Amino acid sequence: DYEELSALFADADGPRPATGLSKGDKSDDDEILLRGYRDDSIVANFSRTDISADEYDFDFEVYDTEASDSASVNVTEEDVSANFAGGVTTSAAGDVVNVTVELEDSDSTFVSVGGDGVGFFDVVYVEDDDDDDEATFNINTRTMGTNASADAYSSADDIVDTDAADNGATFENADGDVTYDNASHFRKAGEGLNQNELARPAQAGEYDLIASEGDFSANDDNELVVENELDIATLDLVEPTVNGVTTHVAPADSTDEADDVAALLEDVTQSENVALDDRLVIQVEADGIEGYVAQESGKPLDALNEGVNGQYLDDLVDDNNKEGVNFNVESTSATANQDPGTLNFEETTVYFGDGQFFVVADTSDSDTFENSISDGDSYDVTYEYVTDDDERYPFNDEPAWNVNENPDSFAYYASGADTASAETSFTLEEREASFDNENANDTVEVAVNEEASITGTTNLAPGSDVSVRLRSASGASPQFILTDNDAEISEDGTFEATMDTTEGEVGNEATLRFRAGSINVEEIDAVLVEQVQEPAVFEVFDLNPSEETATAGDSVTVSATIENTGESEGAQDVMLTLDGEELNSTEVTLEAGGSTTVEFTADTSGLEAGDYEHAISTDDDEASGTLTIEATDGEDGEDGEDGEDGEDGTDGEDGEDGE
Numbered sequence: 001d002y003e004e005l006s007a008l009f010a011d012a013d014g015p016r017p018a019t020g021l022s023k024g025d026k027s028d029d030d031e032i033l034l035r036g037y038r039d040d041s042i043v044a045n046f047s048r049t050d051i052s053a054d055e056y057d058f059d060f061e062v063y064d065t066e067a068s069d070s071a072s073v074n075v076t077e078e079d080v081s082a083n084f085a086g087g088v089t090t091s092a093a094g095d096v097v098n099v100t101v102e103l104e105d106s107d108s109t110f111v112s113v114g115g116d117g118v119g120f121f122d123v124v125y126v127e128d129d130d131d132d133d134e135a136t137f138n139i140n141t142r143t144m145g146t147n148a149s150a151d152a153y154s155s156a157d158d159i160v161d162t163d164a165a166d167n168g169a170t171f172e173n174a175d176g177d178v179t180y181d182n183a184s185h186f187r188k189a190g191e192g193l194n195q196n197e198l199a200r201p202a203q204a205g206e207y208d209l210i211a212s213e214g215d216f217s218a219n220d221d222n223e224l225v226v227e228n229e230l231d232i233a234t235l236d237l238v239e240p241t242v243n244g245v246t247t248h249v250a251p252a253d254s255t256d257e258a259d260d261v262a263a264l265l266e267d268v269t270q271s272e273n274v275a276l277d278d279r280l281v282i283q284v285e286a287d288g289i290e291g292y293v294a295q296e297s298g299k300p301l302d303a304l305n306e307g308v309n310g311q312y313l314d315d316l317v318d319d320n321n322k323e324g325v326n327f328n329v330e331s332t333s334a335t336a337n338q339d340p341g342t343l344n345f346e347e348t349t350v351y352f353g354d355g356q357f358f359v360v361a362d363t364s365d366s367d368t369f370e371n372s373i374s375d376g377d378s379y380d381v382t383y384e385y386v387t388d389d390d391e392r393y394p395f396n397d398e399p400a401w402n403v404n405e406n407p408d409s410f411a412y413y414a415s416g417a418d419t420a421s422a423e424t425s426f427t428l429e430e431r432e433a434s435f436d437n438e439n440a441n442d443t444v445e446v447a448v449n450e451e452a453s454i455t456g457t458t459n460l461a462p463g464s465d466v467s468v469r470l471r472s473a474s475g476a477s478p479q480f481i482l483t484d485n486d487a488e489i490s491e492d493g494t495f496e497a498t499m500d501t502t503e504g505e506v507g508n509e510a511t512l513r514f515r516a517g518s519i520n521v522e523e524i525d526a527v528l529v530e531q532v533q534e535p536a537v538f539e540v541f542d543l544n545p546s547e548e549t550a551t552a553g554d555s556v557t558v559s560a561t562i563e564n565t566g567e568s569e570g571a572q573d574v575m576l577t578l579d580g581e582e583l584n585s586t587e588v589t590l591e592a593g594g595s596t597t598v599e600f601t602a603d604t605s606g607l608e609a610g611d612y613e614h615a616i617s618t619d620d621d622e623a624s625g626t627l628t629i630e631a632t633d634g635e636d637g638e639d640g641e642d643g644e645d646g647e648d649g650t651d652g653e654d655g656e657d658g659e
Helices: 002-009 183-188 261-267 290-297 301-306 311-317
Strands: 054-061 068-075 081-084 088-092 096-104 108-115 120-127 134-140 159-161 170-172 205-218 224-238 242-250 273-275 279-286 325-331 349-353 356-362 378-385 420-429 433-435 444-447 452-458 466-472 481-484 494-499 509-516 519-529 538-544 547-551 555-564 570-578 581-590 595-603 610-617 622-630
Touching: 081 205, 088 096, 096 108, 096 224, 096 290, 096 301, 108 134, 108 224, 120 134, 120 183, 120 205, 134 159, 134 290, 134 301, 170 183, 183 205, 242 273, 242 378, 261 349, 261 356, 279 378, 279 420, 290 301, 290 311, 290 349, 301 349, 311 325, 433 509, 433 519, 444 452, 444 509, 452 466, 452 509, 452 519, 466 494, 481 494, 538 570, 538 610, 538 622, 555 570, 555 581, 555 610, 570 595, 581 595, 595 610
Parallel strands: 081 224, 088 224, 170 205, 242 420, 273 420, 444 519, 547 622
Antiparallel strands: 054 068, 081 096, 096 134, 108 120, 108 205, 120 159, 205 224, 242 279, 279 356, 325 378, 349 356, 378 420, 433 452, 452 494, 466 481, 466 509, 509 519, 538 555, 555 595, 570 581, 570 610, 610 622
């Protein structure tokens, strides 16, 4: 009819229904007058009508001419679908969750979160804005349902809108005679879901995720009813945990040098020793705080793995904040009149990803620690979630997303719950390096070779920009300066440089330097030789005894042969150990190919019965065996008491009279 035709061509690109004109006599004949036609096509928009599925013929006649045309259009039922990419999405309460809805025959849908069983309900409108047939968005589970709920949903590439009603969602009571302006009013209304304000941040539980066409109501029991449901999934929020703390090192650079977590992990090496000027990276395997830091920082929810300023973590762990999160990095060397030195989180960068976060500190920055630092300073690292014995974390009446009305307590733990914590330690060290192949004169021998290898060990972070330079001594002839700028440090701290030393001659003295950037870390005398001898290697042979049984308190003699299988003279400590604990040691010096026998006496006093591993070891080798300790015999028992005297016997019978 005329109304349907008018809706078909309204807002279409090209000719539109004429306005200000009477329908005329032909209005009942399914006709309409269009104007504005030039060389354009005529477009009909079927999404604006409720026309039934069928085949329709359209006839077009040009006014005041004999021109005409016709077209046939087959209208089919729209097969709209929306499906969650995952049936169950699991995350710690308090973290940021990523949700994807796959769309077909539509570019939008409504997604509700929660329902009856969790005491929470919310709805957002999502729309595919990058034409990939899906809408992806993030949920900050720390702020949803609070006074910051407008910030709880975001999308990098698509559209997510917390005003679902403005996008067509409806909310009604059971009879349909009361409507509500938005999801919040519907959630709290007596004839709606009749839910109270959140008492605290959204807790662990299973929250329904429902994709629908946006028609919501409550039945007479205040239970949620979703009309035209398209798909359902589960957002499984679990209680946050603390699983460990680990320290790493990374090459010297600014704290925000890494583009994201993946790039940072390519740079780090696990270590409890940190060379000064390198980056310290503290990995905390804990969840539940990501949403807090996201809201405090204003960082897009999908960009937390790109790093945020550490001041927002500092706000969270501040003792006055009462969030129940303690993060302490404190020096172990405090004086009676001074507090221990601490890490200044405000000078760090924090990266989030996969249920953990990384704190990156620049040890070359004088502001990184609250005190001056030096070689050998040790720090204890403790991360924990604490609770109050009597009170849980409660919001105020608003509820304000970050206001705890009770004593210090973690938002997701019950009162009196056990503290969750993890700890580790690290030590700061001056940068250092040492070279292999030192001879008896403390001079490094370097072979004259087109590919001479110079090796050593350093405490600088693997991946650091280092170089090795060999410079002839003053007065040496010929003069040379040789540098390998591509020296690499392995994960175990060893390094190797390769250079062509044929510019020099055997016997030339030189200076060998290990450099980080433009700074000399180590400098030592060197000499060019025809061939570098392999260093001393102390191997252990002929452990005697390899198996032995003794009684606790006995002395056991253990011996072994030590042989230097290297090409240079050397000296090493040789140790006797029992289950890894050193009992005795002696220094042994051997020329290349030399050997000697060492002998130790092990006192077994105080050992309990059982098997123990005994070993003789050097820096290069170890030989081990089994020592079985038996308990000593017990002392003789005391004599038993005398038995009781037996009873008197009975009298014999009288004999018979004689005949």
